[in-house]
Amino acid sequence: MKDYYQAINWNKLEDQIDKATWEKLTEQFWLDTRIPLSNDLADWRKFAPEHKKVVERVFGGLTLLDTVQSEDGMDSLMKDIRTQHERAVLNNIQFMESVHAKSYSSIFSTLNTPKEIEEIFEWTHTNKYLQYKAQKIDGIYRTGTPLEKKVASVFLETFLFYSGFYTPLYWLGHNKLANVAEIIKLILRDESVHGTYIGYKFQLGFRELNQEEQDKLSAWIYDLLYDLYANEEKYTHYLYDEVGWADKVLTFLRYNANKALMNLGLDPLFPDTADDVDPVVMNGISTTTSNHDFFSQVGNGYLLGDVEAMSDEDYNIK
Template structure:
């Protein structure tokens, strides 16, 4: 068999090159964000608040481990172009960086005994395990279109439950470096979700009308199943700090965004960006908090002079 090189001078799909440029310009590393500088804020939090933050960060580590080890890999099987494979390879590396970043957060703010407890919790919590087992079951056993839906739901909905708390504290000018990592992850995930949603639409359009109807039944049943577990998880995690309803609204908003990425209408009423807790939206739009060029690197540190994050970036 003759191996043929990828010819980047040939355009098969302009969106491949656009997303490649966007994704590579956003490259970052957790080691450039000094989370330990947040220790002053961390020490002012109650033990309950610390427990919630550790659990949501630990949960993200588990979800991103699944995505980096299984989820992104299976996306390559249905690639429509050679450059799409390159884009997905970039996504894979960034998911690994995300997973490592959550470990950096936990290590920077906690003693080893606490970190071990968080890992024990995330590996055994029934709600967390339900999420990863349900999604991985699709990755391992279903067709490529269903795999894309599972990936969009994971990155576009399930992650965002756990993103809420760091953004909420950032909106109050606390935990700046922890939240900068979260905002960098969000910027990546907005690209990933939009790209996979676009690729989904290309393949979904080729299905016959009856096949599309059957697929949508499966897709919405999966969404209902995941959100039932997600809302139960929200009640367990966020009740101690009184944010259950705010988080549920955030999840519904991101569920609508994920459906829109795949070409479907919003499903949840009263879940627009105006309905999100304004403190969280302030956390999303807050610009980088650089103190100097050497010890502090926030969202302004992005190769290629990418501008600080705002609401438009969040919606990609």
């Protein structure tokens, strides 16, 4: 039992980044219920069966990964907080990961029949590549060191989600499923902050290690990335070969794998840059959101069309 409980004091900060991140995340707050997904039904009805299947499966996969993050990931990170304020930030992140997972169900309930929804979720439970990465990340959450857990979280937020994000961003660039894509852009805006914040906390701990410990952990990180990427290649070919997008998706994945390493303060692994990614998809990554509710002015932009995710520079460690 604790000798006493310590009230959290936001007027006395150990780390200013905690407060800055809290404010950014609360400014960005949104809910899927404010986005008119039914406006995308006309587009959806014209989709070829193979394109519908890709959309359904990538969103099923994203639901599974967001569930891992909300149910196990943030709980795991909370065991190793450096400050009380960090716990508050992680509480916010955990809630928003649940919002993300629910948002995909809102998409399904709009576009799919109950029978189709059951089939999508059954697929997520049985696809070996999807289950592999979920179990790999969750295993680190359960048995890894505090720094290893942060690496797993950053790889999930900044790398593994992106094989799924490619699809709605592609269709947005072709003026299809615009409201579905708005949800993805809101999720991307959140994930950008989540990845950079947790990467920043990793860097604080990494700097406290001696050179031998740093070298050993760095080798483990790159080995983990190689392993995850090898599985992600198979997952991507499984999802996208039928529509001919696999190679472009893999370029997008490698670019985001490098971003994940940069969030951790490490050197990029792959030669791919933003210039190599399909420009239609890169344009969709813009964190500005549209506003559909002209009366209350709290549509999916939530008065925050000019709010952007925190940049890497916001988390620079001097």
